[in-house]
Amino acid sequence: MTSRAGSVDRMGEPIxxxxxxDPSPMAESLRRFDATERxxxxxxxxxVLTLIVTGAILYFxxxxxxxxxxxxxxxxxxLTGIFALVPLVVAMWGRWGAMVRSDVVRLTTLxxxxxRWFDRTRRMKLELGKFNxxxxxxxxxxxxxxxxxxxxxxxxxxxxxxxxxxxxxxTFVHDWFAFAVGLLVFGHIGFAFFHPRSLWSMLSGxxxxxxxxxxxxxxxxxxxxxEAKVE
Amino acid sequence: MTGKNGEVNESVEHAETPSEPxxxxxxLFLSVIGLGVVGVALGPGLSNIExxxxxxxxxxxxxxxxxxxxxxxxxxxxxxxNTIPIVANDAYRLRVGGLVRVPRTLTLADLMNMPAxxxxxxxxxxxxxxxxxxxxxxxxxxxxxDAVGVExxxxxxxxASFDGEYTESLTLAEARRADVIIAYEMLGAPVTPEHGGxxxxxxxxxxxxxxxxxxxxxxxxxAGVPGFWxxxxxxxxxxxxxxxxxxxxxxx
Numbered sequence: 001m002t003s004r005a006g007s008v009d010r011m012g013e014p015i016x017x018x019x020x021x022d023p024s025p026m027a028e029s030l031r032r033f034d035a036t037e038r039x040x041x042x043x044x045x046x047x048v049l050t051l052i053v054t055g056a057i058l059y060f061x062x063x064x065x066x067x068x069x070x071x072x073x074x075x076x077x078x079l080t081g082i083f084a085l086v087p088l089v090v091a092m093w094g095r096w097g098a099m100v101r102s103d104v105v106r107l108t109t110l111x112x113x114x115x116r117w118f119d120r121t122r123r124m125k126l127e128l129g130k131f132n133x134x135x136x137x138x139x140x141x142x143x144x145x146x147x148x149x150x151x152x153x154x155x156x157x158x159x160x161x162x163x164x165x166x167x168x169x170x171t172f173v174h175d176w177f178a179f180a181v182g183l184l185v186f187g188h189i190g191f192a193f194f195h196p197r198s199l200w201s202m203l204s205g206x207x208x209x210x211x212x213x214x215x216x217x218x219x220x221x222x223x224x225x226x227e228a229k230v231e
Numbered sequence: 232m233t234g235k236n237g238e239v240n241e242s243v244e245h246a247e248t249p250s251e252p253x254x255x256x257x258x259l260f261l262s263v264i265g266l267g268v269v270g271v272a273l274g275p276g277l278s279n280i281e282x283x284x285x286x287x288x289x290x291x292x293x294x295x296x297x298x299x300x301x302x303x304x305x306x307x308x309x310x311x312x313n314t315i316p317i318v319a320n321d322a323y324r325l326r327v328g329g330l331v332r333v334p335r336t337l338t339l340a341d342l343m344n345m346p347a348x349x350x351x352x353x354x355x356x357x358x359x360x361x362x363x364x365x366x367x368x369x370x371x372x373x374x375x376x377d378a379v380g381v382e383x384x385x386x387x388x389x390x391a392s393f394d395g396e397y398t399e400s401l402t403l404a405e406a407r408r409a410d411v412i413i414a415y416e417m418l419g420a421p422v423t424p425e426h427g428g429x430x431x432x433x434x435x436x437x438x439x440x441x442x443x444x445x446x447x448x449x450x451x452x453x454a455g456v457p458g459f460w461x462x463x464x465x466x467x468x469x470x471x472x473x474x475x476x477x478x479x480x481x482x483x
Contacts, residue, residue, distance in 0.1 A: 059305060070308060070425050071315055108256025136256060144260045148267030160311075163464055164357065164475055169274025171307075171358040172281075173267050 029206040030223060032130075034099040040091040041202055047087070048146075048185060050080045055178055074157075081153050084146050106130050107139040130219040134191075138184055145181035149174060278359030279478050306354070306362055308425045311459055316394045316445050317424045325413070325430060329389070329450035332380030339415060339429055345370045345378070348412050350435060353482045355471045357438040361479065367433050369414035373407040375449070387455030390432055393447035400455030400467070401434065401441070410435035413446065435482050437469040 033041070054077040057063045064070060091100045106129060114133040117123050131139075155162050155170035162170070192199040198215075201207040212220045270277070308315075320339050328334040350367045372388075381403070388406040390399045405411065414433045415422055422428030427444020434441040440460045461467045466474040472481045 058308070064308070064425070071313070108260065110256045110259070112255065137259070140256050140259045141263055144263030144267075147264060148270075152267065152271065160463060165275045166271060168278055168358045168477075169271030171360070172274035172278045173270035176270065177267065 028209050030209055030212050030220065031205060032201045032207040032212075033103075033205045035205065036091050036096045037100055037103065038202060038205055040087050040100060043087045044084065047080050047084050051077060051084065052182060052185065054080070059178075078153070078157050081150055084150065085143075088143070103130070107136050110136050110140075127218045128216055129222070130216050132215070138188055142181055142184045142188075145177050145184070148177050149181060152177070275359070275476065281359070305360060306426070307356065307358075307360060310394065310444075312394045312396050314394070315424050316392075318393060318429065318445070320421075320429050323429045325446060326448040327375060327379050327450075328448065329452050330382035330385035331376075331451050332382060335379050342370050342413065342415055342430065346374060348409075350410060350412065350433070352410065352435045354433075354439055354442075355479050355482060357440055357465065357469070357475050357477065365417065366419045367412060367414050368416035369412040369430075369433070371409060372411045372413055372432075372449075373409070375413060376406065376451075381451055384453055385451035387452050389448075389450045389452055389455055390443045390446060390458075391448045391450070392427075392443050392445040394445050397443055397445070397459050398456070399432065399441055399443040399458035402455065403451075405434070408436070413449075434469075436471060438465075438471055438475065438477075440465060441469045
């Protein structure tokens with residue numbers, strides 16, 4: 001992905017290829033994700049994919065037999081599992097996390113009215129902000145799911161202090177949550193491939209205004225308002 | 232969306248600047264955590280139900296729709312140490328001693344030269360999962376006991392694992408059952424290291440923790456000492472469906 005020499009947006013940053021393909025001649029891009037968010041996203045993505053792959057190897061005997069090296073796989077699964085939520089915590093902690101923190105607030109601010117978004121016939125009435133309700137639910141459910149998987153995973157990996165019913169329950173919950181979070185992750189990846197501009201914005205950090213006005217009109221207005229304030 | 236405010240509600244709404252912001256996001260997040268906690272609490276019961284349900288549908292290990300569901304028909308590999316101990320077939324030795332007339336140390340070949348018993352039986356774990364119709368092959372423990380001659384005072388059999396930690400025990404009566412074998416084949420092939428190879432115990436009517444893996448020694452004693460998990464709260468008499476607060480269907 002290279003940018004056309006000399007073409008910069010109003011923020012002085014190169015315009016991405018996808019933006020260039022935009023039919024609108026006046027295409028300008030907006031900053032959707034800052035560097036911290038993109039690093040957070042991709043580090044977590046690699047971590048979660050590692051968890052899914054190693055988890056599948058550990059869980060399905062046909063994979064286990066083919067791969068072998070069980071102890072190594074187990075250790076990778078345990079360590080990536082323990083690490084999974086660390087990037088989020090670190091990203092939210094410091095002064096580099098201002099945009100992460102504000103997006104966490106956006107993602108967890110779900111109004112009751114937003115349920116209608118899931119009804120396609122009523123969806124148009126809703127003026128969306130930076131994230132749509134589906135993205136919000138995905139973020140909430142997969143993060144909470146990771147917390148539950150981490151807690152139950154620790155019981156499975158270090159079972160000795162726990163009484164039997166807790167081990168039984170943790171086994172049951174770890175299985176079903178892994179299944180559910182796995183579905184969320186594959187759904188997320190699927191949507192990303194169907195929305196290449198959105199996917200690209202997680203790499204470049206920018207999205208063209210035309211796209212944003214269609215998918216996140218309230219967010220564009222909010223940005224414009226803030227800019228007006230600054231000026 | 233009718234009544235006095237109908238007009239207002241029909242207009243475009245600002246999702247992120249609601250007049251009365253309700254962060255149901257936090258509530259949803261905590262609900263998922265809560266679901267996990269409830270799942271852990273109810274898990275033992277639910278996994279009992281799931282196990283019975285899947286048992287009806289799964290006829291072969293690892294096949295069919297049921298095997299795609301979480302918790303179904305899959306072996307989990309457990310080890311109480313942090314390694315999977317590996318001993319080569321040639322180097323493998325099984326010591327049979329204690330209150331016996333002729334203590335013996337058997338090689339894998341010695342075991343394979345004894346009359347073999349094949350079983351096709353489920354493996355039920357006390358943590359809830361069950362693998363149906365596993366093929367097992369080995370020497371009946373009672374044949375081995377007869378071969379070394381049990382002294383009259385012996386009332387129990389202790390098993391130790393070459394992982395250096397794991398121990399188990401059975402009463403002599405249990406050890407003499409026809410469905411208790413010293414297995415060198417499992418799932419139609421030599422027992423792999425993760426499943427406790429080259430030689431492990433298989434106690435069909437009891438939960439998996441009784442079926443000690445990586446079998447190193449068999450010792451006849453007056454009274455059995457509780458095994459590794461039994462010192463951590465599991466029932467010594469680990470009958471499937473009648474112990475550890477579980478109601479799984481027994482292995483026939």
